Amino acid sequence: MVQSLQHGADALRDAGVTGVSVRLETSRGAVTARSGVGDLVSGRPVPEDGHLRLGSVTKTFVATVLLQLVDEERLALDQTVERLLPGVVTDAGNDGRTITLRDLLQHTSGLYDYTADVFPDFSAETYYAHRWDAYRPDQLVAMAMRHEPVFPPGTDWEYSNTNYVVAGMVIESVTGRSWEQQVRDRILRPLGMRHTDVPGTRSFLPQPHAANYQQFAPDGPMVDTTIPYRPFDLGADGSMTGTARDLNRFFTALARGRLLEPATLATVRATVPMPEDSGHPVGTRSGPGLFFTPLSCGGGYLGHGGSGFGYLVRAATTTDGRRSVTVSAHSRPGDPDTAARQENVLRDLVDRALCRPA
Numbered sequence: 001m002v003q004s005l006q007h008g009a010d011a012l013r014d015a016g017v018t019g020v021s022v023r024l025e026t027s028r029g030a031v032t033a034r035s036g037v038g039d040l041v042s043g044r045p046v047p048e049d050g051h052l053r054l055g056s057v058t059k060t061f062v063a064t065v066l067l068q069l070v071d072e073e074r075l076a077l078d079q080t081v082e083r084l085l086p087g088v089v090t091d092a093g094n095d096g097r098t099i100t101l102r103d104l105l106q107h108t109s110g111l112y113d114y115t116a117d118v119f120p121d122f123s124a125e126t127y128y129a130h131r132w133d134a135y136r137p138d139q140l141v142a143m144a145m146r147h148e149p150v151f152p153p154g155t156d157w158e159y160s161n162t163n164y165v166v167a168g169m170v171i172e173s174v175t176g177r178s179w180e181q182q183v184r185d186r187i188l189r190p191l192g193m194r195h196t197d198v199p200g201t202r203s204f205l206p207q208p209h210a211a212n213y214q215q216f217a218p219d220g221p222m223v224d225t226t227i228p229y230r231p232f233d234l235g236a237d238g239s240m241t242g243t244a245r246d247l248n249r250f251f252t253a254l255a256r257g258r259l260l261e262p263a264t265l266a267t268v269r270a271t272v273p274m275p276e277d278s279g280h281p282v283g284t285r286s287g288p289g290l291f292f293t294p295l296s297c298g299g300g301y302l303g304h305g306g307s308g309f310g311y312l313v314r315a316a317t318t319t320d321g322r323r324s325v326t327v328s329a330h331s332r333p334g335d336p337d338t339a340a341r342q343e344n345v346l347r348d349l350v351d352r353a354l355c356r357p358a
Helices: 002-014 055-071 101-106 124-130 137-144 162-175 179-188 244-255 262-268 336-355
Strands: 019-026 029-036 213-215 222-224 285-287 290-294 300-308 311-318 324-329
Touching (some): 002 029, 019 244, 055 162, 055 300, 101 285, 244 324, 300 336
Antiparallel strands (some): 019 029, 213 222, 290 300, 300 311, 311 324
């Protein structure tokens, strides 16, 4: 298995990724692989179990907290956004009375994705000019409310970061405490995830970590984007940092029922179909905070990806929690064809890691 994992990491490097790390947990222990360099200046190796930006994997933590509140009968998935956050989701045809908490968590709300408004021009100039900007959740939602819904709630599927900004606001409204504090108290501390954090406006990753690089144009330079773009790296939709060891621990615990009651865990696995052009592997389905993806060897896995300027993280676990893998890629290309090739290699790496015996 070590050789197969290393082959997959090297294949990602050969596809153009500057630095790659992989960690697989099984009943027999952990297997790791690294490839490429930790930064292009020094050429140092990718650190073992380095700190990562988790991006949208944050959504799985937020969804877990909300589902724990469902377990405690403080929330119900069929409650409307208007009931939970009166007057927040309105205007331009948006109506919180028709959007449920379930719609938010599985991306069937139809709410416009605010990220296009805070990064309208895909360029290094925009990244440098606005990477320190910060918005409150209500400001981001207000941006989205200037746009009409993409579709009527519950009639289609489209990924929207706005859903989880609203979800974070729901947590605070129901509990009186921030979503960040709830994640720490309910998940990070009980599972001993000492290297996972919600850094807020602290923009620098703890050491050790690899540098992240974004190519903004197909033939352009690799730009060091290790400092995040705070307009969409600051909230409940994508702000957490952590390590592969911690991520595997979280996904294993989630799949094995350590964080949710059996009936609620079954809700996580009650998924909805996604359009063929969703950007996910064929057969992938969307659930509350997780995606279910078929495995080539039969069955499937639960997981979530995270991405930002210069990085990709993919965390996944078999449905029984017996095998969990986290892959991190520390650069992203400007050429769409190269990006597609890298994505295919990454998917194959995850599939092989979860299919093959250790």
